[in-house]
Amino acid sequence: MRVRIAEVADFPAVMELYYEASDAMEGTPYDCCWRRGGHPSEEFVSELIDDGAMMVALENEQVIGAVGIDHDLGHDYGALPWLVDAADEQTAVIHLLVIDQAWRGRGLARELLLACLDESRARGLVSARLDATANNKPAIRLYESEGFEIVGEDSIDVGFDEEIPFVVMELVL
DSSP states (O other), rough: OEEEEEEEGGGGHHHHHHHHHHHHOOOOTTTTOOTSSSSSSHHHHHHHHHHTTTEEEEEETTTEEEEEEEEEESSOOOOOOSSSSSGGEEEEEEEEEEEEETTTTTSSSHHHHHHHHHHHOOOOOOOEEEEEETTOOHHHHHHHHHTTTEEEEEEEEEHHHHEEEEEEEEOOO
């Protein structure tokens, strides 16, 4: 397996990962309210790829995982008690970590997360931030095992008359 910055040609395969994950999670205890035609949107994923802000994991040149890494949490988290006082451009924000279902349970999510952290350090960033739905205990355990700390909790309107609780986490790099 290797990890690299996503290319425009990866877009269809990346979107298919999100669609499959959305379908598989819907109605389960780990449902994070990703939905086809909703979140993550094709526009957002395309923008991440165009900006060089998405990483993909490949096996035999097949996309088996993806994650966004930019500087925008996308919410008003300014009032949270961050561990480090850093401007947006000094922080890495990790979004949309997804693994092909056939590859889950093999440590790939950790490898992608570590690749994000390595890339963030290489760019001279001082903090990595992310959010996770509160029901996604496996993801939260992963993030905590790599040193992320919960700095706040909130809920977000996911667009179909439902709010979901989530946690916001940070790692000082």
